[in-house]
Amino acid sequence: LAQLRRVVLERLMRYYRFLSETTLRRPAKTVTSGQIAEALDIDPTQVRKDFGAIGLLGMGRVGFEVCEVCRGIRHVLGFDEPYEAVMIGAGHLGSALMAYKNFAGYGLDIVAVFDNDPRKIGSKVAGRTVQSMRSLKPFIRRHNIRLAILTTPADVSQKLVDRVVSAGVKAIWNFAPIQVAVPPDVFVRNEHISLGLSEIAYHLAQEI
């Protein structure tokens, strides 16, 4: 299988979410590329191309078997190989992500949470006890953690990234409002919460 680009991975995730959502509401055995395309506002040719790229072939007018598509996407995206992560930062956003129940379905298990605020250390967030940042590096080493989720303020984020990378972390899911630098073998996914405002503000300004 060729390396899949980010946009393809994200579309596969959208297909997966759509199929999980709709079949929960109204169980269906098959789905057509046209139905998916319409619901997600994507070209049907694109849908068929993406499915083809991960080895899913439709059955003409009948379309695709929902289960087969979901299994195929899960397999390609690696959701069936569970991985553990640490949460860095026990503020509102860190707590929100800890409490989010859907992550388990994607293979993600957030096994520990760290903060440097003495008032937070020792308290519980989504069933996990908040640990001191001093325990971060030894914890990652001991449990062979490969993913760190970053929800810290901008000014301390780079220092913390350096620390977890030196402990062996191979991927950073970055919710901190800053770009972080990592060695070439470490993968960073930046979530830029304000990004959506570009569209919203533009839309509202056009409307006046």
Added chain:
Amino acid sequence: LAQLRRVVLERLMRYYRFLSETTLRRPAKTVTSGQIAEALDIDPTQVRKDFGAIGLLGMGRVGFEVCEVCRGIRHVLGFDEPYEAVMIGAGHLGSALMAYKNFAGYGLDIVAVFDNDPRKIGSKVAGRTVQSMRSLKPFIRRHNIRLAILTTPADVSQKLVDRVVSAGVKAIWNFAPIQVAVPPDVFVRNEHISLGLSEIAYHLAQEI
């Protein structure tokens, strides 16, 4: 000015954030498309094309004036026309977004927060008193609110969207883990927090 597509708006937002961030750290009068392109991993031709599309012309090898670029992007995206929003849901995510200080810089002011949990109603979130959902519709009407930010569980989200739309809301910033239906004149921006996991899980699975 032609209608700008979502991908262009998002790139403009990335340029804006990059320029705001870097000039905070190291003030600069000018920047080249090459510098922006390298930092954000975007083709330099694309950067110049996007700038051209909003009327920004560079000065040959000197590049672009940082202030002029920031002003241009702010103007196009509508950040200089402040708009008020209501937050629906005072859980962890709603609270995290309420506490986020950067929104003001994009023109967004979250003026009220609503929840249906009696234990939350009356408490404070980021300086705002949580109000009952029963006050939602009259509040939107009275203050002429055009944006609602949705951080509620999947099962109640559509009902709440219908309610705020009937009160006059013209844009929904949707953090609920579900697609919501709206009339054609209402704009929805879906934030799909799990989307990043498509890349992360794929990357970690490839790495083994």
